[in-house]
Amino acid sequence: MTLSLAQLAPEEHQSEGLGSFIRHHLANSNEWNLPFIGHVHLPTFEPITLFGMQVDLSITLHVVMLWIASLFIVLAFWLTFRKPNPVPRGLAAVLESIVLFVRDEIAIPNMGEKHGKQMTPFLSTLFFFILVLNLMGLIPLFSTATGNISVTAGLAVITFIMTQVNGMRENGVFGYLKSLVPHGVPVFLFPIMIPIEILGLFTKPFALAVRLFANMTAGHTVIFALLGLIAVLATLFVSPFSIGFALFINLLELLIAFIQAYIFTVLSALFIGMAMHPQH
Amino acid sequence: MLQLDPGMMIWTWVTFLVLLLVLRKVAWKPLLKAVEEREQQISESLRRAVEAREEAEKLLFEQQEKLAAAQEEVQQMIKESKAMAEKMRQDILEKAHQDAEKLVERAKADIERQRMQMINALRQEVANLVVDTTSKLVGVVVDEKKHRQIIDEAIAQFGQQQN
Numbered sequence: 280m281t282l283s284l285a286q287l288a289p290e291e292h293q294s295e296g297l298g299s300f301i302r303h304h305l306a307n308s309n310e311w312n313l314p315f316i317g318h319v320h321l322p323t324f325e326p327i328t329l330f331g332m333q334v335d336l337s338i339t340l341h342v343v344m345l346w347i348a349s350l351f352i353v354l355a356f357w358l359t360f361r362k363p364n365p366v367p368r369g370l371a372a373v374l375e376s377i378v379l380f381v382r383d384e385i386a387i388p389n390m391g392e393k394h395g396k397q398m399t400p401f402l403s404t405l406f407f408f409i410l411v412l413n414l415m416g417l418i419p420l421f422s423t424a425t426g427n428i429s430v431t432a433g434l435a436v437i438t439f440i441m442t443q444v445n446g447m448r449e450n451g452v453f454g455y456l457k458s459l460v461p462h463g464v465p466v467f468l469f470p471i472m473i474p475i476e477i478l479g480l481f482t483k484p485f486a487l488a489v490r491l492f493a494n495m496t497a498g499h500t501v502i503f504a505l506l507g508l509i510a511v512l513a514t515l516f517v518s519p520f521s522i523g524f525a526l527f528i529n530l531l532e533l534l535i536a537f538i539q540a541y542i543f544t545v546l547s548a549l550f551i552g553m554a555m556h557p558q559h
Numbered sequence: 560m561l562q563l564d565p566g567m568m569i570w571t572w573v574t575f576l577v578l579l580l581v582l583r584k585v586a587w588k589p590l591l592k593a594v595e596e597r598e599q600q601i602s603e604s605l606r607r608a609v610e611a612r613e614e615a616e617k618l619l620f621e622q623q624e625k626l627a628a629a630q631e632e633v634q635q636m637i638k639e640s641k642a643m644a645e646k647m648r649q650d651i652l653e654k655a656h657q658d659a660e661k662l663v664e665r666a667k668a669d670i671e672r673q674r675m676q677m678i679n680a681l682r683q684e685v686a687n688l689v690v691d692t693t694s695k696l697v698g699v700v701v702d703e704k705k706h707r708q709i710i711d712e713a714i715a716q717f718g719q720q721q722n
Contacts (some may be wrong), residue, residue: 428561
């Protein structure tokens, strides 16, 4: 009644521990393991040099996940809103209520009526993109792209750029930079305040990126660790506990997938709104 | 694990941008347009419903007022016609009474006059008879004028005695 790591992990990890096994499963890779088909090798390109950096534009597993998520979202919306229907039913009603939630509860309270409506498409896209990526991570055979720090950093950079662009467009470049330092701060504190505020500009998207990445990675790590206990302890008696807890964490992750997509969207709306209306 | 991969970031940006542009065309525009149209429609029909109700209430109030006025008028008319009828009845009665009285009066006068005529005629007859008879008895007419006077006096006395 023993189960060795060899049966659970691919052969090349036989000699390594549980930690590296988990890391391997969470990491990006150049192949996709599918049942019956086996290892699908994804196209790799030679790294190109861009602005003095080595950039590897290979189509990795997480890039494929991004595309599948995008395709899924586009298909879902295209199929439901192909024909205009004054009274939405089924999936159309669900999607519409989510978009209206983004508009009425996230965009408009943070940016005001006019800008909120303008920014609803951006925020809705962000929300659905992150949500579908998060949920895909819970489906077997798919990988969690939002558990990759590069993906979350990319999304955070988009929010950062939107924040700066909208802040400058709304208040003018100089007005925006001036509004970074709060009102009523004595002039002699400026040497301290200005670096702090500039630092704050970058910590916000940094926190966004790390929060999403950490939340998505943590749940998967715990699930893998719980399941790995069976192999590490080499007994099947622990499996009811492992599987029970893993199921619990999985359900928790389902909740977290929604919460993190919501939080990312809300904070993006908040940052953009703050840059647009610095008084509030 | 925590190393940033620029290629992955670029793919994220590209994918997100394409997704945003495609969804803008496929989803957000039709969806948000439909939603806004519906919201407008709802507020419009709500507004219209309120207007219609106000209109209906106004009409109802007007009708009620008209009805009340008509009833008032009818009551007034009934009262007036009753009063008129009463007055007419009184007039007719009055006139009838007067007519009746006049008739009686006239009849009475006629009767009196006829009685007087008959009495006078009777007197004349009696006087003539007396004169005739007397002249036959006496044979001569002494003085017709004087005689007649005496007879008339006698008849008058007779009449007084009779009365």
